[in-house]
Amino acid sequence: MSDDFRHDGPRRVGQVKEVTSLANPVIKDIKALSLKKARDESRTFLAEGLKLVIDALDRGWTIRTLVYAKAGKGKPLVEKVAARTVAARGLVLEVSEKVMSSITRRDNPQMVAAVFEQRWTPLKDIQPKGSETWIALDRVRDPGNLGTIIRTADAAGASGVILVGDCTDPFSMETVRATMGSMFALPLVKTTPADFLKWKKSVDARLVATHLAGAVDYRTIDYKSKPVILMMGNEQSGLPDELADAADKLARIPQVGMADSLNLAVATGVMLFEVRRHLLALDGAK
Ligand code: SAM
Known part of the structure; x- marks a missing residue:
């Protein structure tokens, strides 16, 4: 698991990082969340779509990483979610359509996806x-x-x-x-x-x-x-x-x-x- 992704590891807080390569280690970590083993180990998961990400933030779920496609740049709601992610000390990535498709495993991916911490109630x-x-x-x-x-x-x-x-x-x-x-x-x-x-x-x-x-x-x-x-x-x-x-x-x-x-x-x-x-x-x- 790369450093950017670890809860207590170093982070580039407060800045948007552009990513176009599927070989980027953070992207690899996010893609790995399609596997239960990676979700269990990191105690995180991926949620796709602006509505879902806003719902999760509104309900107080902890965001680790926000990913948005280039097409989302400048869109007020996307910018707002990015600002909330930064305020929550999360990482914000602006990615190419190709990277977004690969993360979400869809040809027509959502504009936004995010990694959140899992939450279980005893x-x-x-x-x-x-x-x-x-x-x-x-x-x-x-x-x-x-x-x-x-x-x-x-x-x-x-x-x-x-x-x-x-x-x-x-x-x-x-x-x-x-x-x-x-x-x-x-x-x-x-x-x-x-x-x-x-x-x-x-x-x-x-x-x-x-x-x-x-x-x-x-x-x-x-x-x-x-x-x-x-x-x-x-x-x-x-x-x-x-x-x-x-x-x-x-x-x-x-x-x-x-x-x-x-x-x-x-x-x-x-x-x-x-x-x-x-x-x-x-x-x-x-
Ligand atoms: N072959 C299984 C069996 O014999 O129980 C069928 C399981 S059913 C597909 C899955 C679950 O749906 C059941 O265990 C039960 O909880 C619920 N369920 C489905 N149809 C039901 C019915 N008519 N009345 C009550 N529960 C039902």
Whole structure:
């Protein structure tokens, strides 16, 4: 990892650096963020697009490096984001279209991308209360599903997402893209099944797990009297017994037609808007 990129290493603070070479070590480090290993080691990730970068800054996420394509030079919003990056002691790079395409792996890349520090919330800090809804995902594997769930969780007013077991990385480019900025609004937690079960026993919340063998119609459950932890199963194998057995209710969404089950993200959306139906109104304040 190059010096410019390291959190505590030397930085060229307060200046915009022009980069046209794909061999530039900072660019190489940014490109490496498409790999989970590099994201884990640096505890950073890449977010693409001006809106996402502004959303992240507005939510107080720590920016390390801002990259913008030459076409963005002089654009007021880009300049503003560059100034905020400098103020946050981040590095600002102005790059050629070729470098931008290479970083974002797209032919028509966004004008702006940025490296942010990852942010995880420890499970022990989560104490569901009042009308909160937390989503627990068992071994979610598909990055698009995870991104869609985070976006939907934000839209439904859920409090956060708990990743249980071996889940896909929420900081992958595909997941970050699919969240459309919502990932900056919600706490993300990762834990093991054993720690999740221990934590569940320690909190006063109703664990509603969805299961194709569930005997209870999801529309008949009381979602009002306690905070809800909504648990969803793995795309291929569904919920394992050890997690299903810990549920206060096993809920099922009735289906007709050929399909055995709903897509995980769709099932999560259906559940979430039912769990929070009494809390949602068109004017946002019910
Ligand atoms: N073959 C898996 C099984 O037997 O459980 C299918 C898993 S399904 C694609 C992924 C997850 O979506 C399930 O574990 C459950 O959480 C949720 N799900 C999908 N359809 C559902 C339904 N009709 N009722 C309740 N949950 C459902």
